[in-house]
Structures are given as C-alpha cells and as structure tokens.
Amino acid sequence: xxxxxxxxxxxxxxxxxxxxxxxxxxxxxxxxxxxxxxxxxxxxxxxxxxxxxxxxxxxxxxxxxxxxxxxxxxxxxxxxxxxxxxxxxxxxxxxxxxxxxxxxxxxxxxxxxxxxxxxxxxxxxxxxxxxxxxxxxxxxxxxxxxxxxxxxxxxxxxxxxxxxxxxxxxxxxxxxxxxxxxxxxxxxxxxxxxxxxxxxxxxxxxxxxxxxxxxxxxxxxxxxxxxxxxxxxxxxxxxxxxxxxxxxxxxxxxxxxx
Amino acid sequence: xxxxxxxxxxxxxxxxxxxxxxxxxxxxxxxxxxxxxxxxxxxxxxxxxxxxxxxxxxxxxxxxxxxxxxxxxxxxxxxxxxxxxxxxxxxxxxxxxxxxxxxxxxxxxxxxxxxxxxxxxxxxxxxxxxxxxxxxxxxxxxxxxxxxxxxxxxxxxxxxxxxxxxxxxxxxxxxxxxxxxxxxxxxxxxxxxxxxxxxxxxxxxxxxxxxxxxxxxxxxxxxxxxxxxxxxxxxxxxxxxxxxxxxxxxxxxxxxxxxxxxxxxxxxxxxxxxx
Numbered sequence: 001x002x003x004x005x006x007x008x009x010x011x012x013x014x015x016x017x018x019x020x021x022x023x024x025x026x027x028x029x030x031x032x033x034x035x036x037x038x039x040x041x042x043x044x045x046x047x048x049x050x051x052x053x054x055x056x057x058x059x060x061x062x063x064x065x066x067x068x069x070x071x072x073x074x075x076x077x078x079x080x081x082x083x084x085x086x087x088x089x090x091x092x093x094x095x096x097x098x099x100x101x102x103x104x105x106x107x108x109x110x111x112x113x114x115x116x117x118x119x120x121x122x123x124x125x126x127x128x129x130x131x132x133x134x135x136x137x138x139x140x141x142x143x144x145x146x147x148x149x150x151x152x153x154x155x156x157x158x159x160x161x162x163x164x165x166x167x168x169x170x171x172x173x174x175x176x177x178x179x180x181x182x183x184x185x186x187x188x189x190x191x192x193x194x195x196x197x198x199x200x201x202x203x204x205x206x207x208x209x210x211x212x213x214x215x216x217x218x219x220x221x222x223x224x225x226x227x228x229x230x231x232x233x234x235x236x237x238x239x240x241x242x243x244x245x246x247x248x249x250x251x252x253x254x255x256x257x258x
Numbered sequence: 259x260x261x262x263x264x265x266x267x268x269x270x271x272x273x274x275x276x277x278x279x280x281x282x283x284x285x286x287x288x289x290x291x292x293x294x295x296x297x298x299x300x301x302x303x304x305x306x307x308x309x310x311x312x313x314x315x316x317x318x319x320x321x322x323x324x325x326x327x328x329x330x331x332x333x334x335x336x337x338x339x340x341x342x343x344x345x346x347x348x349x350x351x352x353x354x355x356x357x358x359x360x361x362x363x364x365x366x367x368x369x370x371x372x373x374x375x376x377x378x379x380x381x382x383x384x385x386x387x388x389x390x391x392x393x394x395x396x397x398x399x400x401x402x403x404x405x406x407x408x409x410x411x412x413x414x415x416x417x418x419x420x421x422x423x424x425x426x427x428x429x430x431x432x433x434x435x436x437x438x439x440x441x442x443x444x445x446x447x448x449x450x451x452x453x454x455x456x457x458x459x460x461x462x463x464x465x466x467x468x469x470x471x472x473x474x475x476x477x478x479x480x481x482x483x484x485x486x487x488x489x490x491x492x493x494x495x496x497x498x499x500x501x502x503x504x505x506x507x508x509x510x511x512x513x514x515x516x517x518x519x520x521x522x523x524x525x526x527x528x529x530x531x532x533x
Contacts, residue, residue: 034379119364126324127362131376131423132351134344 015218022217023210026140039142047108047143048150052157054103059158062095063087063165071174080174084184087166092189092197094249096159101204101241104151106234109212112143113233116216117226125217135217144209151205152198159197192256200248204241211237273336275300275431275463276321281330281340283316290316292509294330298465301500303457305474306467308506309531314467315359317506318435321465322356323347335430352376355424355432359439361416363408363423369395370404373422394422398452414445421452425460432456434466438473450476451489457500458482471532477501478517505531 070086116139119125128135163185170176215233219225276298283291291313298304306314319325320332323339332340334354339347363372370391371378377387395401398418408416417437424432434453438446450473456462458481468474478501480489492498497517505513505520505528513520513528523529 122365123358123360123362124364126319127356127358127364129324129348130322130351130354130356130358131379132348133375133379134348 018218019210019214022136022140022214023206025136026144026210026213029134029137029141030145034137036138036142039138040146043142043146044150046111047104047146048154051104051107051150051154054107055100055154055158056161058099058103059091059096059161060165062099063091063162063167064169066090066095066162067166067169068173071170081176081180082184083166083170083174083176084181085188087170088163088185088188089193091162091166092159093193094197094245096162097155097197097200097204098241098245100151100155100158101201101208101245102238104147104154105204105208105212105237105241108147109208109233109237110230112209112212113216113219114226114230116140116213117219117229120217120219121222121225140209140213140217143213144206147205147209148202151201151208155198155201190258192252192258195256196249196252199252200245203244203248207240207244208237211240272300274298274333275302275335276304276465277331277333278317278320279331279333281320281327281332283313283320283325283327289509291320291327291506294506294509294511296504296511296514298463300463301461302463303453303477303498303501304465304504305477305501306465306504306506307469307471307474307531308512310469312506313509314506315435318356318433318465318467321433322351322354352380352427353430355427355429357417357420357424357432357434357437359436361408361413361420363416363419365408367407368404369400369406369408369411369419372408372419373426375423376427390426391422394426395419397425397455398422412445414441414448417441417445417449418452421449421456425456425462428460430463432462432464434464436467436469438468438470443472446470446473447476451482453477454480454489455482457498459484461500474503475517478503507531 066087067083071080071083074080074082074086116125119128119139125135128138166185167178167181170181171178212233215229215236219229221228274297278294278296281291281294282289294317296304306317308314316325320327321334323334323342323344327340330340331338334350337350339350342350364375367375370388373391373394374387377390382390391404392401395404398421400415400418400422403411403415403419408419411419421437437449437453441449453464453466454477457464457477466477476489478497479495480491481498482488483490499516502516503513503520504511507527512525513523520528520532
C-alpha cells in the first residue's frame with residue numbers, strides 16, 4: 001500500500017488518543033473498587049527494590065566522576081573546595097532524577113511492555129476481560145502507582161549515594177576535608193533545588209509506567225511484536241523523560257527563580 | 259458427584275440466550291462479518307463451522323463483548339451488550355465461561371490459581387475456592403495437575419484446564435473457541451467428550467467453533483452416559499436435538515439450522531465443504 005500522510009497522521013493521533021485514555025483510566029481506577037493492593041505491593045518490590053542495585057551503582061559512580069571532572073575545571077579558578085557544592089547541586093537538581101529515571105525506564109518500561117505484550121499476544125488480556133477483570137485496573141494501575149511511589153525514593157537514594165561518591169573522590173583523590181565537603185554540599189542546596197529534584201521523578205515515573213504499559217497493551221504480531229514494543233517503550237520513555245525534564249526545569253526556574 | 263454439583267437447576271426461561279441481529283464488523287477496511295443474524299435458545303449447543311478466516315473467532319469475541327460491532331445489535335441474556343459500558347459487561351461476563359483457542363491460561367499462575375481466578379476475584383473464601391477447583395479439575399480428569407504451571411502441561415491438558423476455568427463459576431453460557439484446534443485426534447475426542455458431558459449433564463447453553471467436521475458430528479450424534487462415564491452413539495442413528503449448526507464463509511451465514519437440515523442441504527458450496 002502506498003504511503004499516505006493522511007493515514008499516518010490519523011494513526012499517530014489515534015495512538016495519542018489511546019495513550020491518553022489509558023493513562024486517565026490508570027490514574028482514576030485507584031479511586032474506585034476493586035483495588036489490587038497486593039499487586040501494588042508486588043510491583044513496588046519488583047520496581048523499587050529490584051532497581052535499587054542499578055540506581056545505587058549509577059548514582060555512586062556519577063557522583064564520583066562528577067567530582068573528578070569538576071575538580072579539573074574548578075582548579076583553574078582555585079576553587080577546588082567548591083566541589084561539594086557542584087556535586088550536590090548537579091546530583092539533586094538534575095543527574096539524580098534524570099539518571100534514575102533513565103535506569104528505571106531501561107529496566108522497567110521494557111519489563112512492563114514485554115510482560116503485558118506477551119499476555120496480549122497469547123490472549124491472556126482477553127481471557128482476563130472474559131473472566132470479569134479489568135486489565136487496566138489489575139495490571140496498569142498497580143504499576144503506575146508503584147512506579148511513582150518507588151521512583152521518588154530511588155531518586156533520594158541516588159542523590160545520597162551520588163554525594164557520597166563525590167565525597168569519596170574529593171577526600172581520597174583530591175585531598176579535600178570531608179567536613180568542608182559535606183558542609184559546602186549542605187549549604188549549596190536550597191528548598192527550591194530539593195523541590196525541583198523531587199518533582200521530576202513523579203513525571204518520569206508516570207512516563208515510564210504509562211508508556212511501558214501502553215506499548216504492551218498495543219502489541220500486535222506475536223513474539224516479534226513483543227520485541228518491537230519493548231524497544232519502542234524504552235526509546236519513547238527515555239526521550240520523553242529528557243524532554244519533560246527540560247520542561248519541568250524551566251517551569252521550576254520560572255516559579256522559584258533558580 | 260462432581261457432575262451433579264456442576265449442573266444448573268435447569269429452570270431456563272425460553273427467551274433466547276444469544277441474539278445476533280444484522281451484525282457487521284470491519285477490520286482495516288476488510289469486512290470480517292457481514293450482516294450476521296442468528297439466535298441461540300436456552301440449552302442449545304450451537305456448533306460454528308467454516309473455513310479459516312471466516313470470522314468465527316470474531317463472532318465469539320463479539321458474543322462476550324470483547325469486541326464491538328460496527329453495526330447491528332447483539333443481545334446476551336436479553337441485554338444488549340453492543341452498547342453497554344465495559345463496566346456493565348464485566349457483570350454480565352460473570353454468567354459466561356470462555357475457552358480460548360490457545361487456552362490463554364495465565365502462565366505465571368499455577369493450575370489451581372488459574373482455575374480459581376474468578377473465585378479469587380469474587381473473594382470466595384480460600385477453602386471453598388480450593389474445593390471448587392478440585393471439583394472442576396475432577397470434571398476434566400486433571401486433579402493431579404493442580405500444583406503444576408501451564409508451561410509444564412501438554413496442549414490437551416491446557417485445554418482441559420481452560421475448560422475447568424470456564425465452568426468453575428457454573429456459567430449459563432459457555433463459548434468454546436476451537437477447543438480442539440491443533441490437537442491430535444485422540445486428544446480432540448477427549449475434549450469433545452468433555453464438551454458433551456457439560457452439554458448432557460449440565461445442559462449449559464454453548465457456542466462451539468471447530469474446524470474438524472468429525473468433532474462436530476461426534477457431538478451431534480453421540481450422548482454422554484453418566485453411568486459408564488463415557489460417550490456413546492445415540493440409538494438408531496439419532497441426532498441430539500439440542501445441537502444445531504451455523505456455517506460461516508467469508509463473513510456471511512451460509513447455513514443456520516439442525517444437523518438433519520445440514521446433511522440434507524443442497525447448497526453446492528456446503529456440499530463441497532462437508533464432503
């Protein structure tokens with residue numbers, strides 16, 4: 001069939017419509033019965049506890065490398081003692097939320113898309129509906145709320161280990177005083193920075209869960225389709241996280257002035 | 259006996275259970291079902307025959323509200339499901355059991371949890387749910403597999419678990435979507451025997467899709483004997499009056515009637531299809 005721009009546009013608009021409806025249902029289903037608390041806790045364990053090692057590792061080494069790289073530039077201005085400020089601000093405002101979002105996206109958006117996609121192509125989603133269960137309520141709502149809740153705390157963890165990683169490099173390799181590093185880090189952070197850093201994971205988590213589940217639910221074409229959905233889920237959610245990160249940063253700077 | 263406890267009280271009113279009225283549905287500009295009309299009476303077993311790609315599975319999903327028609331209306335238990343909200347259809351589906359083409363068992367749940375899925379959703383106490391699972395698995399002669407997981411089962415065993423899952427809530431309507439598809443002849447006969455057992459012991463209204471004419475005619479010309487626990491031919495070459503046929507080809511109804519009418523049909527396409 002020849003390429004038709006009209007059909008292409010219609011498909012994209014229909015996809016946005018489906019995504020919006022699915023997201024709204026997933027959000028609103030928590031406000032009515034039945035609620036699947038057991039599934040929410042299972043997902044919290046899988047998404048939150050399961051992602052802890054990768055979040056700790058990436059956060060720690062990002063803090064390390066941030067201290068190492070910034071020290072070179074700061075040295076030129078004779079301001080190596082400011083390393084703590086730079087690491088804390090970068091981790092809390094930007095790198096902690098974004099890297100945690102990207103790591104959790106790579107691990108969980110793909111997991112959600114492949115798990116739900118496999119259920120879709122083997123008619124398990126239809127079977128669930130036939131057995132009187134709403135698949136959005138049973139599968140997507142628990143994943144959405146579990147991701148939002150856990151990503152918030154994973155981001156705090158990432159920020160903390162990132163600052164700790166920066167401290168290790170600053171003390172062991174750059175010869176800085178640990179108490180001055182932590183004191184500078186603490187003084188650098190203001191209320192607005194914390195709010196900005198902890199608002200971002202809420203948006204990232206929403207993107208990870210809804211995009212992962214949307215691609216899972218719209219899977220077609222057998223195992224090849226599951227692979228395609230998984231890849232698309234990771235790519236789309238990662239790009240969205242970075243775009244939304246920019247938008248949230250701009251909005252927060254507009255509100256708080258920093 | 260397990261069979262007796264699974265049976266309904268039989269006090270059906272005579273209003274049709276399923277009514278399709280000028281139903282059409284199109285996928286990607288291709289008409290899959292075109293102006294389909296038929297009714298299924300209480301206690302009737304309706305066998306749906308036809309070549310692959312004729313819209314049989316779509317018809318089954320329409321009956322359960324898993325798909326919605328583009329035009330026409332579908333009534334199930336007197337309620338028009340084609341215009342119902344999804345939330346209301348869930349309530350109606352509590353009265354419908356469905357056996358999917360590839361079983362569609364939840365592969366991360368054990369056989370027990372698969373069969374008890376609906377009971378768990380309805381918050382039936384664990385002990386009662388377990389007893390009913392054992393009863394349903396006895397019906398399909400698979401009680402030893404209760405702790406297994408679907409990937410550990412053969413194709414025929416998965417279909418039997420799927421039947422157990424469909425009948426556990428004692429539905430008023432069972433939809434069998436190609437329950438014998440892809441199975442060897444011996445296993446197919448076992449599945450057909452279970453369908454027959456449900457038909458003759460519980461008198462549940464059902465729709466059954468099959469590609470195998472042999473299975474369809476076995477169902478029409480045999481009955482289940484609860485004393486021997488096996489099926490046997492109806493005496494004097496008789497046919498089961500509650501079993502009727504619907505033949506679809508390219509989305510249209512080619513035949514709608516009894517077994518006798520089917521074998522006596524003079525329609526050339528039908529004669530060739532049956533030969």
